[in-house]
Amino acid sequence: MTTTVQQPEGAGTPEADVLLDVRGLKVHFPIKKGVIFDRTIGHVYAVDGIDLQIRRGETYGLVGESGCGKSTLGRAILQLESPTAGEVVFDGTDLASLKGEQLRRQRRHMQMVFQDPLGSLDPRQTVEQLLLEGMRAHGLTKDAQVARTRLTELLSAVGLPKNALSKYPHEFSGGQRQRVGIARALSVDPQLIVADEPVSALDVSVQAQVINLLEDLQEEFGLTYLVIAHDLAVVRHISDRIGVMYLGGLVEEAEGEDLYDEPLHPYTRALLSAVPVPDPVVEDSREQILLPGDLPSPANPPSGCRFHTRCPWRQPTRCEEERPELRVVQVDGVPASHRVACHWAEQIASGELGRHTVEVDDVTHPDEIHPEIDSSLGAKGVTDASA
Amino acid sequence: MTDRPGTSTYPSGEGEPLLSVRDLTVTFGRGAKAFRAVDAVSFDVRPGQTVGLVGESGCGKSVTSLAIMRLLPSRGNAVTGSVHFDGEDLLTLSDTQMRDRRGRDVAMIFQDPLSSLNPVVPLGVQVAEVLERHRGMNRGDAGRRAAELLDKVGIPDPTRRLKEYPHQLSGGMRQRALIAMALACEPRLLIADEPTTALDVTIQAQILALLKELVQESGTSLIMITHDLGVVAGLCDEVNVLYGGRIVERARRHDLFARPRHPYTGGLLASIPRLTEGKGRRLTPVPGSVADNIPWEGGCAFAPRCSSEIEVCRERTPELVPDHEGLGPDRLLRCHNPLESNPLDDAPSDEEVRA
Structure with missing residues (x-):
């Protein structure tokens, strides 16, 4: 994908406000095979050409x-995964060019909150040790008294009792563990927090507590968030701007409200219609767009528009040959900040093109899928095997 | 039915x-x-x-x-x-x-x-x-x-x-x-x-x-x-x-969502982020977690997390009894102090209807 990024006009934000600028980011994982000598027999195109900008203080x-x-995109932004191509500019510095000590220092400004709170906390460390480790690494604990006050501040910020410091992760409930994870991310006073599915392992009532906490902390510390989630309602609730990803690429990007009010990409439409609504009146009346089949293998993505194999609006021309780029569309009432990667977005929005049925057989062509890649495992399964 | x-x-x-x-x-x-x-x-x-x-x-x-x-x-x-x-x-x-x-x-x-x-x-x-x-x-x-x-x-x-x-x-x-x-x-x-x-x-x-x-x-x-x-x-x-192992509310689908009566049901409904609501509305979570429960013997297990807790909640175990008439048939409820109004009623409901 060529990188022709235009700052969305009319968004009214000067370039200086951009905290994180990702351009043409690609992460390809090699697929290796062989008993003695590993041969690379293909790649998993986990992230394949992504441009996105996150402004200071916003939630993306x-x-x-x-x-x-x-x-993978979230990890690549934090340089936990080395990008195959593209650049990640954080606060004016290209992270991909940094190495060793310089990169390590930079990490203080970018922290991560993981999905599985128990798995991401060391079971043999008390909360105090967990929180101090990061601070020590960045030289923030030279004065023991200051560090002590900082710990108390952190605990009260995330709503944990003071005696939590001497406890181990297993002594907490799921929601409290996630609070510990958030406190750890906050401990080094970062600017950007990448939260990868921060609430999906939690129960509904606890989930709401953590969402509220994230919002409060953002206000208090002026944080910038990149929230990665599969739950559209959660994302809608906390995000200013939203990007929808499909098979390694962004297919639509817009302000939260615009995206939900008028989804332009067929995939976004299907995704929104698939979310179960906790209201029987709505459930009885609404029309669902059921997508046939599964996500194609990221090792062998479809040509042209990646979504064309499952798209109910697929057209005989262009969709299969040409990969659409994120662009501003000329539809009434759609602001310039709303960008979509679909050749036919205008015609679909105006109702000129109608939905048609998609043959399921088109979707899962067995011979086209690499036998060693289970599409449901996706990139994660493959990296584990080749690591 | x-x-x-x-x-x-x-x-x-x-x-x-x-x-x-x-x-x-x-x-x-x-x-x-x-x-x-x-x-x-x-x-x-x-x-x-x-x-x-x-x-x-x-x-x-x-x-x-x-x-x-x-x-x-x-x-x-x-x-x-x-x-x-x-x-x-x-x-x-x-x-x-x-x-x-x-x-x-x-x-x-x-x-x-x-x-x-x-x-x-x-x-x-x-x-x-x-x-x-x-x-x-x-x-x-x-x-x-x-x-x-x-x-x-x-x-x-x-x-x-x-x-x-x-x-x-x-x-x-x-x-x-x-x-x-x-x-x-x-x-x-x-x-x-x-x-x-x-x-x-x-x-x-x-x-x-x-x-x-x-x-x-x-x-x-x-x-x-x-x-x-x-x-x-x-x-x-x-x-x-x-x-906590007991049925606290039973109702037909439409009745339950239109008029949740148990504070726990109401709390669950209020803590779900909705697709139709943008950034800004604060979620009203059920406070605490299941770890805060008190045993059912001698009270209501949900009492420590409940927003409409009254004194009797920690003294007597509520029974699962038919709810009063006019709320739809077959409703059962286990609560001393049930909700009188839907906690979501302040949110406009017709806006929730989307294609």
Whole structure:
């Protein structure tokens, strides 16, 4: 994908406000095979050409189904995964060019909150040790008294009792563990927090507590968030701007309200219509767009528009040959900040093109899928195997 | 089931109950360490009806289903009460008799389709096994029938898929295969334990549509166990809300969502982020977590987290009693101080209706 990024005009934000600028980011994982000598027999195109800008103080929500590369993108932004191509400019510095000590120092400004609170906390460390480790690494604990006050502040910020410091992760409930994870991310006073599915492992009532906490902390510390989630309602609730990912690429990007009021990309429409609504009146009356089949393998993505194999609006021309780029569309009432990667967005929005049925057989062509890649495992399964 | 508001698209659940669960209690451990995971749960499932069991993790919904299927380990727990299926108490049957029922009369779909399938046996053999065991079919006939079943649940190219192993299928396909196995003998009751929790939204929509269609077509009764109130809203005729091992509220689908009466149900509904609401509205979560519960003996387990707690809540155990008239039929409630108004009423409801 060529990188022709235009700052969305009319958004009224000067370039200086951009905290994180991702351009043409690609992460490809090699697929290796062989008993003695590993041969690379292909690549998993986990992230394949993504441009996105996150402004200071905003929350950017990234949604997509499992295997679409959203977590890999988050990790690549933090340089936890080395990008194959493209650049990640954070606060004016290109992270991809940094190495060793310089990169390590930079990490203080970018922290991550993980999905599984128990798995991401060391079971043998008390909360105090957990929180101090990061601070020590960045030289923030030279004065023991200051560090002590900082810990108390952190605990009260995330709503944990003071005696939590001497406890181990297993002594907490799921919601409290996630609070510990958030406190750890906050401990080094970062600017950007990448939260990868921060609430999906939690119960509904606890989930709401953590969402509220994230919002409060943003206000208090002026944080910038990149929230990665598969739950559209959660993303909608906390995000200013939202990007929808499908198979390694962004297919639509807009302000939260615009995206939900007028989804332009067929995939976004299907995704929104698939979310169960906790209201029987709505459930009885609404029309669902059921997508046939599964996500195609990211090792062998479809040509042209990646979504064309499952798209109910697919056209005989262009969709299969030409990969659409994110562009501003000329539809009434759609602002310039709303960009979509679909050749036919205008015609679909105006109702000129109608939906048609998609043959399921088109979707899962067995011979086209690499036998060693289970599409449901996606990129994660493959990296584990080749690591 | 005739006076349900709105469009009734489900077969009515009239007549004698097919499954009648009475005072089902499951206790793990003994003596001082005993823990009651399910506490005197009673409900009926009529033919063709879809009954939902809703609650957060640890509320006993899965243990209830395992107890009904008699799938709990034989040691370390005590199951009391009765589970009458078609007039027979499942809990008193011998293991052999129960094996004849499982898969034939009562079938179950689990949350994680990968660990419910045998990884080293081809799919076709696993689906055909049910038919060979219960219907006495020979391998060839069973194989052909298995292919038909896979086709029915929407798996493309079923004859090729029969030879494949579970790891070669995607998550959605595996869940479809499990549904095919569960429906192979046309059971009269299907228990689905979080069947879509491990799946993506678009796949979840496919599976729910499939379940809805199959239930309507075959008149199978369905017990839907889930934590997702959205799933319940679209699928269930009657909903039981569980908390701390007990049913705290029971109502028909529309009644429950229109007028939640138990503070826990209201709290759950208020803590869900809605698609139609933008950034800004603060969620009103249920404070605390299940760890804060007090025992049911001598009070209401939910009291420490409850926003409408009154004095009596910590003194007397609330009973599950019929709610007052005018709120819709068959409503049961276990609360001393129920909600008088819907906590969501301040949000405009007509805006929630979207195509």
